[in-house]
Amino acid sequence: MCGDRIRGARLAWPTKEAPGYKTQIHTLHVVAVRKGQTEVNAPEHATWGTVKCNSCFHEFLIGPPALYGVFGAENAYVKKLEAILTWEHKRRQQHQNNYDLGA
Numbered sequence: 001m002c003g004d005r006i007r008g009a010r011l012a013w014p015t016k017e018a019p020g021y022k023t024q025i026h027t028l029h030v031v032a033v034r035k036g037q038t039e040v041n042a043p044e045h046a047t048w049g050t051v052k053c054n055s056c057f058h059e060f061l062i063g064p065p066a067l068y069g070v071f072g073a074e075n076a077y078v079k080k081l082e083a084i085l086t087w088e089h090k091r092r093q094q095h096q097n098n099y100d101l102g103a
């Protein structure tokens with residue numbers, strides 16, 4: 001029993017930072033990262049899926065922190081991101097490389 005060490009998640013922790021990215025996101029919040037850019041990545045985050053902007057069709061990978069997850073429903077974060085993207089188009093603002101969608 002004592003020899004049965006914790007396996008799995010902790011050992012699967014990514015050990016090397018991805019080269020080429022200027023910024024790495026370290027947060028326990030849900031994040032969205034724009035696809036097709038090499039400025040920002042979130043190596044500690046899992047991916048729920050891709051959210052596509054309805055106006056310009058840019059795609060964003062959205063997901064929770066891999067080891068901890070979040071309590072909220074996935075759909076609520078997707079809706080939040082969609083609202084931000086719509087709001088940015090109304091204001092004629094460019095989309096950001098990444099978004100913090102809260103815990």
Ligand SMILES: [Zn+2]
Nearest residue numbers: 053055056057
């Ligand atoms: Zn857009």
